[in-house]
Amino acid sequence: MEVFMKSALNCSVTINLxxxxxxxxxxxxxxxxxxxxxxxxxxxRNFFSDLNALYTYKKTKFKLEHYGSADYYLFVRDSNVIRIEEVRKPGGRYIYKFNLMDFLLTFEKGFQKFFAKLRKDGMLPLKNDKDDFMYPINKDVMYSFNHFSKELKK
Known part of the structure; x- marks a missing residue:
């Protein structure tokens, strides 16, 4: 049985708009x-939705793919632990383990900071010409994040 100490997790988000x-x-x-x-x-959009499904036990695992690469991440919930396998092709597998709630809350906080910076810089709320389907932070992404965030706070 593994014991996880309450850890001070940090999360930073960088996205090229x-x-x-x-x-x-x-x-x-x-x-x-x-x-x-x-x-x-x-x-x-899918990542926030999948993390929400993991949190609410609608899923116990999901795969996050890095478009343009064969690499991917496998997120697995095991009770109150989240195990993340980073699979590199070719090259190997790296495994990370975090307390599930610490991970989700830190992840959510990292995105809150990222979105706050976008608001401060005048990038959010979106201007009508920026709500293109492929714009990195579009309404679908914001909706999915807000739903994820709201679920965590229930």
Missing amino acids: DGGDGEIIVSDKNQTLIISIGLAAITL
């Missing part, structure tokens, strides 16, 4: 998970 590629870094003193994403308009 011109191309849609991004990076989500979740770390504690023992491990650093770097999630690379492509096509943020699609990836993020």
Whole structure:
């Protein structure tokens, strides 16, 4: 049986609004998970939805693919632990484990900070010409994030 200490997780989010590629870094003193994403308009909407399904037990695992690459991440819920397998092709498999609630709350907080910065910079709320289906932070992405965020706070 593994025992997880209450850890101080950090999460930072960087997304290129011109191309849609991004990076989500979740770390504690023992491990650093770097999630690379492509096509943020699609990836993020599905990612928030899948994390929500993991949280509510509608799913116990899901795969997050990095568009444009054979690499992927497998997210698995095991009770109150989230195990994330980073699979690199060719090259290997790296496994990260976090307390599920710590991970989800830190992840949500990282995105809250990212969106707050976009608001401060005048990028949010979206202007009508920016709500294109493929714009990295479109209404679908925001809706999916807000739904995920609301579920965590229930």
